[in-house]
Amino acid sequence: MTKTINMTTGKPAKLLFLFALPLMFGNVFQQLYRVVDTAIVGQGVGMEALAALGTTDWLCWMVLAVAQGFTQGFCVLMSQKFGEGDTAGLRRTIGVSMGLTIVITLIVEVLSQALLPFAMTMLRVPTELYGTAEVYARIFFLGIPAAMYYNFTSSILRSVGDSKTPLYAMIISSIINVVLDIVAVFSLGWGVAGAAWATVFAQCCAGAVCTVRIIRTPLLHFGKKDMKPNGRLIGKLLYLGCPISFQCIIISIGCMFLQTVINDYGTAFIAGFAATNKLYGLLEMAAISYGAAITTYVGQNYGAKNMERIRQGIRAAIWISLVTSAIFCVIMLLLGKQFALLFISSESPELLSAACDVAYTYLAAMSFGLPILYLLYVYLNVMVGMGKTILPMISGMVECSIRVVIALLASYWLGKNCLYFAEPAAWLGATILMASSYYITMHIYKRREKLKKE
Numbered sequence: 001m002t003k004t005i006n007m008t009t010g011k012p013a014k015l016l017f018l019f020a021l022p023l024m025f026g027n028v029f030q031q032l033y034r035v036v037d038t039a040i041v042g043q044g045v046g047m048e049a050l051a052a053l054g055t056t057d058w059l060c061w062m063v064l065a066v067a068q069g070f071t072q073g074f075c076v077l078m079s080q081k082f083g084e085g086d087t088a089g090l091r092r093t094i095g096v097s098m099g100l101t102i103v104i105t106l107i108v109e110v111l112s113q114a115l116l117p118f119a120m121t122m123l124r125v126p127t128e129l130y131g132t133a134e135v136y137a138r139i140f141f142l143g144i145p146a147a148m149y150y151n152f153t154s155s156i157l158r159s160v161g162d163s164k165t166p167l168y169a170m171i172i173s174s175i176i177n178v179v180l181d182i183v184a185v186f187s188l189g190w191g192v193a194g195a196a197w198a199t200v201f202a203q204c205c206a207g208a209v210c211t212v213r214i215i216r217t218p219l220l221h222f223g224k225k226d227m228k229p230n231g232r233l234i235g236k237l238l239y240l241g242c243p244i245s246f247q248c249i250i251i252s253i254g255c256m257f258l259q260t261v262i263n264d265y266g267t268a269f270i271a272g273f274a275a276t277n278k279l280y281g282l283l284e285m286a287a288i289s290y291g292a293a294i295t296t297y298v299g300q301n302y303g304a305k306n307m308e309r310i311r312q313g314i315r316a317a318i319w320i321s322l323v324t325s326a327i328f329c330v331i332m333l334l335l336g337k338q339f340a341l342l343f344i345s346s347e348s349p350e351l352l353s354a355a356c357d358v359a360y361t362y363l364a365a366m367s368f369g370l371p372i373l374y375l376l377y378v379y380l381n382v383m384v385g386m387g388k389t390i391l392p393m394i395s396g397m398v399e400c401s402i403r404v405v406i407a408l409l410a411s412y413w414l415g416k417n418c419l420y421f422a423e424p425a426a427w428l429g430a431t432i433l434m435a436s437s438y439y440i441t442m443h444i445y446k447r448r449e450k451l452k453k454e
Helices: 012-044 047-055 057-084 087-122 127-142 144-159 164-187 191-215 231-265 267-303 307-340 349-368 370-385 390-412 416-453
Strands: none
Touching: 012 164, 012 267, 012 307, 057 087, 057 127, 057 144, 057 231, 057 267, 057 370, 087 127, 087 144, 087 231, 127 144, 127 191, 144 164, 144 191, 144 267, 164 191, 231 267, 231 390, 231 416, 267 307, 267 349, 267 370, 267 416, 307 349, 307 370, 307 416, 349 370, 349 416, 370 390, 370 416, 390 416
16 A cells, blocks of 8 residues: 655645655654764763764765765655656666665765875864774764665655655564664664664664565566666756755855854863753754755755745644744753753763853754744745755855854854854845745745746
8 A cells, every 4th residue: 555645736835734744753863863872872872972983074964965965865756746647767777776876875974984094184073982983983884775775665665655654664563773772882882883783773674664565566666777877867857966965065165164163162062062962953943844844845845846835834834833842842942951951961970051051042042043043844845846956055155154153153253152043144145045045935936826827
């Protein structure tokens, strides 16, 4: 029995919310990978281990996000083919995308392992944290094929409206991850290496669950002929995927530049930022889910050439996003310190207090900026859904520039306190660009529709 959903008919708000809801729960469990790893390392190994993970946080995110950016781009074309009702085109897109995903994964794996020492030197990772950080990053990079396996299979399912199977996959793999984390760190004493290996195995399990659903969905069955390289199709897929991946690289460069400045302010400051960066995944999870729903919704309706329906959907998405972000903001402002303590432990009360203060201040700054972040995901993903991936890449440049400027200000003039506002400022700049781009684009389409009628 197939679980596809045609989003070209029905109430947009209901479709978006119901499609995003399973993704949201799935993201909760996916964030458990990071949260549980960090909490267990922070409590079971200590603050220095937590700080070590924090030094390479954005480096690990960049490597994985670059690879995932391609699968996100491939998903756009799959959604458009499904919206057009082009089953043969959908299967060809899946087959060629799979070959590209394998090649991209191998390239990213080799480059990430080879360039790790150089990257850590550029990040100015403190000597006392270097060994632990390198071990975790090495194993994290070895897990890239597992992460790509899940992301590719789940993107196939999302493109045809199935958001429930990725949820089930995340629930199963998260339970496995938690159990293995506890055993590896507390029982076997493997430290950060054990937490990293647990995540790799759990993501393989998530990919396997999605594969079973694909096998049981006749619409998604593709053969050898569908995997045959097609220059035009490969070019289109890379055109969609490359800008998204490049956007991730640009954003990560800005974040890593910021991290180099953070790394100069000592273990407590690094640990505080590391703890909040893990919570950031929870703050962002609904935005990511709405973004994925918008990409699929817009992709299908764009394929069906229904621009008015896209407008209706985005208006609904804006209100849903603003309400959700306000709820998350209140929760984090009230309970932020308690959440931060999940990740931080130290035998020194002074060090513990300093790290918690840093974590909560940073968390409060990001919480107030959540409505901006959620709007950014709305406007960014509507453009991605229409296949206009160059604009999101430019928004990544805006984010990077703002983070670099703030890092320089912190280094030379205003001090470390301005680092707390780097993320909200970067979101604001990117949101202004993407919102303007969306309304200009829709105005152009509206004029074209009017001229056609005349």
